[in-house]
Structures are given as structure tokens and as C-alpha cells.
Amino acid sequence: SQQGEEDPQALSIQEGENATMNCSYKTSINNLQWYRQNSGRGLVHLILIRSNEREKHSGRLRVTLDTSKKSSSLLITASRAADTASYFCATAKGGADGLTFGKGTHLIIQP
Amino acid sequence: KAGVTQTPRYLIKTRGQQVTLSCSPISGHRSVSWYQQTPGQGLQFLFEYFSETQRNKGNFPGRFSGRQFSNSRSEMNVSTLELGDSALYLCASTDLAGELFFGEGSRLTVL
Numbered sequence: 001s002q003q004g005e006e007d008p009q010a011l012s013i014q015e016g017e018n019a020t021m022n023c024s025y026k027t028s029i030n031n032l033q034w035y036r037q038n039s040g041r042g043l044v045h046l047i048l049i050r051s052n053e054r055e056k057h058s059g060r061l062r063v064t065l066d067t068s069k070k071s072s073s074l075l076i077t078a079s080r081a082a083d084t085a086s087y088f089c090a091t092a093k094g095g096a097d098g099l100t101f102g103k104g105t106h107l108i109i110q111p
Numbered sequence: 112k113a114g115v116t117q118t119p120r121y122l123i124k125t126r127g128q129q130v131t132l133s134c135s136p137i138s139g140h141r142s143v144s145w146y147q148q149t150p151g152q153g154l155q156f157l158f159e160y161f162s163e164t165q166r167n168k169g170n171f172p173g174r175f176s177g178r179q180f181s182n183s184r185s186e187m188n189v190s191t192l193e194l195g196d197s198a199l200y201l202c203a204s205t206d207l208a209g210e211l212f213f214g215e216g217s218r219l220t221v222l
């Protein structure tokens with residue numbers, strides 16, 4: 001079963017605009033990770049945020065985590081056409097448990 | 112450093128057959144996990160191996176099995192294939208920080 005639920009399911013914006021995707025989850029976590037997937041390809045790790053962190057930055061990416069609301073958001077600033085992809089959040093409970101992925105947000109950046 | 116390598120990239124099988132997929136992790140990574148991705152169910156955790164031992168298994172029938180060798184390479188096997196096994200099978204190796212590095216996947220089509 002899916003732990004993370006991304007919102008929206010699909011998002012289309014103009015190049016240069018900011019894109020925000022949200023993720024909600026159900027149980028306590030050790031960390032939350034965001035991945036990008038280009039059509040039919042493997043997943044690329046974007047950023048990992050631990051349960052004791054509230055915000056993390058990496059280049060044009062900003063991730064927030066609110067453990068009280070069991071939610072996270074991914075902000076991509078100054079979007080580019082190359083950012084067109086599906087974005088997944090994944091939660092890790094720790095130990096040997098695998099990641100539990102949401103169904104993803106399909107982001108389209110229009111030139 | 113070479114990434115995660117999965118072979119074959121594409122394959123077509125018929126119902127009732129079996130299939131073996133291979134994954135070579137990033138050098139030095141001892142943990143390998145497998146995920147199934149389908150349009151309907153999304154990304155689902157299959158199993159994880161560490162030092163040749165299966166540490167965790169997702170909610171899949173016994174037809175799905177795997178193993179890991181002493182060089183950390185891993186294989187997964189699906190026996191008695193069903194149409195619903197058609198999917199992208201993704202392998203990932205994990206670094207010490209818990210970040211997953213995914214291969215490009217093996218796309219299995221069952222006819």
C-alpha cells in the first residue's frame with residue numbers, strides 16, 4: 001500500500017515559474033526522500049530530509065517537512081523544460097524496511 | 112564511479128515462463144533493493160538484500176524471489192509469469208547515508 005500521497009497528481013506550468021508539490025504520509029518516519037523519474041527511466045535521488053529536520057535546500061530545490069502534519073513539500077524554483085518529469089516522495093521507517101513511494105506528481109514545464 | 116547496472120533492459124516473456132533479472136550495484140554498496148513499478152500500483156518494494164541476506168520482503172507472492180552474491184550483485188526471479196507481472200523492475204543500491212541509487216530498470220512484458 002502507498003504510504004506517501006503526492007498532490008497534485010499532475011502540474012503544468014510555464015518555464016521560469018516555481019513548482020510546488022506536496023506529499024502526505026501516514027505513519028512515523030525516519031526520513032523522507034524525493035526522487036525524479038524521466039519517462040520510463042530509473043529514479044534519480046533529489047534530496048533526503050530526516051525526521052528531525054524541517055527544511056533542506058539543494059540548488060533550485062527546497063524541501064520542507066512537517067512531522068506533526070505528516071507532510072512534506074518540494075519546491076522547484078525557476079523551472080526549466082528539463083525539469084519535466086514525474087516526482088515521487090518516499091518514506092523510510094528506518095532499519096531494513098524498504099522505501100514506501102507515493103504515486104507521484106507528473107510535472108510538465110511548458111517553454 | 113559506475114552506476115547501478117541492470118540487465119536485460121527489455122524482455123518479453125509469455126505466461127507461465129520464468130524470468131531472471133540481474134543487478135550490479137555501485138562499487139562498495141552492500142545493500143541492494145528491488146522495486147516493481149506499474150501504472151496501476153505505482154512503485155512497490157519487493158525485497159532488500161544486505162551481505163547476501165534478505166533483510167526485508169514486500170507483500171509479493173512467493174513466485175518472486177531474489178538472491179545476492181558475495182560481490183553484492185543481485186538477481187531476482189519471477190516464476191510462473193502472469194500478465195500482471197508486466198512492469199518496470201528497478202534495482203537500487205544504498206549508500207551509508209541511506210540514499211538509494213537506482214538503475215535504469217528492466218522492462219518486462221508478459222504476453
